[in-house]
Amino acid sequence: MDTKRMISGIKPSGHLTLGNYIGALQNFVKYQDDYEMFVFIANLHTITVPQDPSELRNNLEEAALLYLAAGLNPQKATIFLQSDVLEHTQLGHILACYSYLGELNRMTQYKDKVAKGETNHTVGFYTYPTLMAADILLYDAHFVPVGIDQKQHVELTRDIAERMNNRYNKELFLIPEPLLEEVGVKIYDLQEPTKKMSKSDISDKGCIYLMDTPKKARKKIMSAVTDSLDKIAYDPINQPGISNLIVIAASLKKVSIEAILLETQDLRYGEFKKYVADIVVDTLETIQNKYAEIKEQNILQEVLVDGANKARTIANKKLKEVQRTIGIEL
Numbered sequence: 296m297d298t299k300r301m302i303s304g305i306k307p308s309g310h311l312t313l314g315n316y317i318g319a320l321q322n323f324v325k326y327q328d329d330y331e332m333f334v335f336i337a338n339l340h341t342i343t344v345p346q347d348p349s350e351l352r353n354n355l356e357e358a359a360l361l362y363l364a365a366g367l368n369p370q371k372a373t374i375f376l377q378s379d380v381l382e383h384t385q386l387g388h389i390l391a392c393y394s395y396l397g398e399l400n401r402m403t404q405y406k407d408k409v410a411k412g413e414t415n416h417t418v419g420f421y422t423y424p425t426l427m428a429a430d431i432l433l434y435d436a437h438f439v440p441v442g443i444d445q446k447q448h449v450e451l452t453r454d455i456a457e458r459m460n461n462r463y464n465k466e467l468f469l470i471p472e473p474l475l476e477e478v479g480v481k482i483y484d485l486q487e488p489t490k491k492m493s494k495s496d497i498s499d500k501g502c503i504y505l506m507d508t509p510k511k512a513r514k515k516i517m518s519a520v521t522d523s524l525d526k527i528a529y530d531p532i533n534q535p536g537i538s539n540l541i542v543i544a545a546s547l548k549k550v551s552i553e554a555i556l557l558e559t560q561d562l563r564y565g566e567f568k569k570y571v572a573d574i575v576v577d578t579l580e581t582i583q584n585k586y587a588e589i590k591e592q593n594i595l596q597e598v599l600v601d602g603a604n605k606a607r608t609i610a611n612k613k614l615k616e617v618q619r620t621i622g623i624e625l
């Protein structure tokens with residue numbers, strides 16, 4: 296049987312978070328053994344909102360090192376910087392010409408900004424989902440491992456691909472599927488446990504970054520918002536804070552929610568938070584130790600150049616096929 300292909304990316308518009316790790320990075324690592332894995336750093340997506348150049352460069356480097364530190368192996372996975380493979384923007388433009396304003400208007404991230412009364416979004420922010428569709432369709436990927444907030448974008452990608460396949464009456468693109476884990480598709484803010492943990496938050500008290508010191512991370516967990524029910528139960532509606540901590544523990548330990556409940560049911564909230572903090576700190580320490588080692592080895596440039604070369608070969612073939620099919624190339 297042919298190995299199935301996966302593609303995904305993370306946008307380093309800030310420091311990578313525990314949400315990025317649980318919802319995405321940890322799964323990329325898990326799947327690299329059984330799938331042909333393409334993982335990129337979505338740097339072109341970061342500039343859809345204003346960025347400080349030197350901070351952005353630092354975040355890019357940090358993200359790439361974190362990919363490796365989390366366990367992505369360049370011998371198994373193709374790791375690259377999105378902007379190194381020019382085919383992404385070229386196909387992005389083509390797909391924008393096969394997408395409708397109505398579709399982009401329905402994208403939640405855009406709608407949220409509009410609902411908040413924000414009117415100063417850039418054209419790049421608006422067309423971001425069509426670039427993301429290009430990221431995926433260039434590689435004929437079967438699966439796109441993502442957190443729940445990106446599912447809608449993968450669905451749009453499917454719609455555009457199906458539209459073009461029908462229009463040209465051939466299987467120009469493979470129709471990709473979003474791949475969502477059973478547990479951990481949305482990690483919530485520790486201070487506001489009904490809101491997604493996000494790297495773009497202004498206050499970082501509710502957000503754990505992968506490069507947070509263990510002390511800082513522990514403090515954030517220990518001050519996570521809970522409730523007054525005083526029982527460890529998985530009940531996202533009535534106990535969102537506790538439920539979020541249960542999901543974090545289960546995802547990082549790679550066990551079920553039930554297994555965590557069994558282990559922690561008799562703990563008081565303070566003890567339970569310490570239990571979760573130990574798991575989180577252990578994860579961060581492992582990643583951070585590896586990070587320091589990899590940084591020392593100075594291999595990043597080589598990994599990214601090799602990855603881009605491999606990715607470009609595939610992306611270019613697909614782009615040529617698309618261009619011939621739609622008639623813009625002889």
Ligand code: TYM
Pocket residue numbers: 302303304305306307314315316317318319320337340426427430431439440441442443444445479480481482483491492493
């Ligand atoms: P980004 O950078 O916002 O998030 C990267 C990945 O992390 C997941 N994620 C979370 N999962 C669980 N809980 C959270 N709190 C949490 N926060 C983030 C996201 O769902 C995502 O899987 N547009 C994408 C990047 C991208 C991409 C692509 C992804 C560009 N092109 C092609 C897949 C395929 C983004 O901004 O993700």
